[in-house]
Amino acid sequence: xxxxxxxxxxxxxxxxxxxxxxxxxxxxxxxxxxxxxxxxxxxxxxxxxxxxxxxxxxxxxxxxxxxxxxxxxxxxxxxxxxxxxxxxxxxxxxxxxxxxxxxxxxxxxxxxxxxxxxxxxxxxxxxxxxxxxxxxxxxxxxxxxxxxxxxxxxxxxxxxxxxxxxxxxxxxxxxxxxxxxxxxxxxxxxxxxxxxxxxxxxxxxxxxxxxxxxxxxxxxxxxxxxxxxxxxxxxxxxxxxxxxxxxxxxxxxxxxxxxxxxxxxxxxxxxxxxxxxxxxxxxxxxxxxxxxxxxxxxxxxxxxxxxxxxxxxxxxxxxxxxxxxxxxxxxxxxxxxxxxxxxxxxxxxxxxxxxxxxxxxxxxxxxxxxxxxxxxxxxxxxxxxxxxxxxxxxxxxxxxxxxxxxxxxxxxxxxxxxxxxxxxxxxxxxxxxxxxxxxxxxxxxx
Ligand code: NDP
Numbered sequence: 001x002x003x004x005x006x007x008x009x010x011x012x013x014x015x016x017x018x019x020x021x022x023x024x025x026x027x028x029x030x031x032x033x034x035x036x037x038x039x040x041x042x043x044x045x046x047x048x049x050x051x052x053x054x055x056x057x058x059x060x061x062x063x064x065x066x067x068x069x070x071x072x073x074x075x076x077x078x079x080x081x082x083x084x085x086x087x088x089x090x091x092x093x094x095x096x097x098x099x100x101x102x103x104x105x106x107x108x109x110x111x112x113x114x115x116x117x118x119x120x121x122x123x124x125x126x127x128x129x130x131x132x133x134x135x136x137x138x139x140x141x142x143x144x145x146x147x148x149x150x151x152x153x154x155x156x157x158x159x160x161x162x163x164x165x166x167x168x169x170x171x172x173x174x175x176x177x178x179x180x181x182x183x184x185x186x187x188x189x190x191x192x193x194x195x196x197x198x199x200x201x202x203x204x205x206x207x208x209x210x211x212x213x214x215x216x217x218x219x220x221x222x223x224x225x226x227x228x229x230x231x232x233x234x235x236x237x238x239x240x241x242x243x244x245x246x247x248x249x250x251x252x253x254x255x256x257x258x259x260x261x262x263x264x265x266x267x268x269x270x271x272x273x274x275x276x277x278x279x280x281x282x283x284x285x286x287x288x289x290x291x292x293x294x295x296x297x298x299x300x301x302x303x304x305x306x307x308x309x310x311x312x313x314x315x316x317x318x319x320x321x322x323x324x325x326x327x328x329x330x331x332x333x334x335x336x337x338x339x340x341x342x343x344x345x346x347x348x349x350x351x352x353x354x355x356x357x358x359x360x361x362x363x364x365x366x367x368x369x370x371x372x373x374x375x376x377x378x379x380x381x382x383x384x385x386x387x388x389x390x391x392x393x394x395x396x397x398x399x400x401x402x403x404x405x406x407x408x409x410x411x412x413x414x415x416x417x418x419x420x421x422x423x424x425x426x427x428x429x430x431x432x433x434x435x436x437x438x439x440x441x442x443x444x445x446x
Pocket of ligand 1: 170242
C-alpha cells in the first residue's frame with residue numbers, strides 16, 4: 001500500500017478521499033511531514049499502513065438538532081461527533097459550538113487530539129464534536145433547549161467507557177451542565193460521561209484553568225531548557241476565553257507581563273501590564289457577563305484596535321489562544337522582526353504551516369498546540385479518574401500533577417528532536433504522539 005510513501009503521494013490520496021477539507025489537510029500535512037521519515041526508518045509501520053489508517057476517523061456521526069427559540073420559532077442546526085481513534089483509550093475530546101463548525105474543522109481537531117492525548121501519557125483515545133450553533137446573543141433558556149436537543153441524539157453515541165466529550169470554543173460550564181443534566185435524565189444514570197463539569201456534580205478542581213496553566217508551564221519548560229524563564233518577559237496573548245484568561249493568570253504568577261487580549265472584534269493593548277486585579281475584572285466580564293473585550297479598554301483607558309490581531313505588539317513571548325490560523329506568514333515575520341523569542345500555541349493550530357516555517361527558520365522556540373495545550377485534556381483524564389474512584393483531589397495535588405504532565409510532554413518532545421541544538425518541537429510532539437498509538441494499532445492486528 002505504501003510502495004510510494006512520498007509526502008506528496010500520501011497527501012494526494014488524502015485530498016482525494018477528503019475533498020475540500022482544507023483544515024483537515026493542513027493538520028495531516030503537519031504531522032505527515034514529521035513522521036514520514038520516521039516511518040521510512042521503521043518499515044513495520046509502513047507495512048501496516050499505520051499513517052493511512054490513523055488519518056481516517058473510525059466514524060463520523062452527523063445529526064440534525066431542532067430546538068425552539070424564545071419567540072417560539074423552530075431552529076435547525078447540524079451536530080457532529082467524529083470518533084477518530086480509540087486505540088489507547090475511550091474516545092475523548094471537546095465539543096465546539098461556533099457558526100464556523102463543519103466536518104473539516106472537527107476532523108482536523110479530532111486528528112490532532114490523537115497525538116495530544118497520547119502525549120499526556122493517560123489512556124485516552126481521540127474524538128471531537130460540536131455544532132454550527134452560535135451561543136452568542138442567545139438567552140440561557142435558548143442555550144439550554146439547544147443543549148438538550150443536541151444531547152438527545154449525542155447520548156446514543158457516548159458513555160463513560162466509550163466516548164467522553166468535554167468543552168471547547170463556545171462550550172463552557174453552562175453548556176456542559178445542560179448537556180450532563182440531559183444525559184442523566186435520558187439514561188437514568190449518574191456517570192462521568194462529560195468532563196468540565198461543575199464541582200457539585202463530579203467536576204474537578206483546576207479543570208477550568210488547566211489548558212491555560214499548562215500552556216504557561218510548557219513555555220516555562222522550554223525557557224528553562226535554555227536556562228531562562230518567563231519572569232520579566234513581555235507576553236502577547238490572543239483570545240480572551242477559557243484558555244487565554246488562565247494562561248495569563250499563570251504567566252502573571254510566574255512573573256511575566258501580559259499586555260494584550262483579543263476577541264473576534266479586535267484586541268486591547270495595556271502597556272502597563274494586566275495585573276491580577278485587572279485580570280479578575282476580565283474573567284468576570286468574559287465568563288459571566290459575556291461582554292466584549294473593548295469594555296476592558298473603556299474601563300482601564302488603554303488602546304483598543306478594532307478588527308486587528310495583536311502580533312504587531314513588541315513582545316518576548318507570544319501565546320495564540322483564540323482559534324485556528326490566526327498567525328499567518330506575515331504575522332510570523334512581524335513577530336521575528338520584533339524580537340519575539342518563543343511562541344506557544346494555546347489554541348489548536350493557530351499558526352499556519354508557512355508561519356511555522358518562518359518561526360523555525362528564525363530559530364524561535366515554537367510549541368505546537370498538541371503538546372502545549374494538552375493540559376486541558378490531561379486534567380479531563382484526571383477528572384475521569386476521580387469520577388471512577390468517586391473521590392476528589394485537592395487543587396494543590398492536581399496542579400502538581402498537571403505541572404508534571406507538562407514537564408513529561410516537554411521531555412518527550414526533546415527526546416525525538418532531530419534538529420541538532422535547535423529543538424524542533426513539532427517533530428518531537430508528532431513522533432512521540434505517533435509511536436504510542438501506532439504500537440497499540442500494531443498490537444491489535446487488522
Ligand atoms: P472560548 O470560547 O472560551 O474562547 C475563545 C476565544 O477566542 C474568545 O475570545 C473568542 O472571541 C476568540 N475567537 C474564537 N473564534 C474566533 C475567530 N474566528 N476570530 C477571532 N477570535 C475568535 O474557547 P477556548 O478558550 O476554550 O478555546 C480557544 C482555543 O483553545 C481553541 O482553538 C480550542 O480548540 C483550544 N483548546 C481549548 C481547550 C479547552 O480546554 N478549553 C483545550 C485545548 C485546546 P469571541 O468571544 O469574540 O468569539
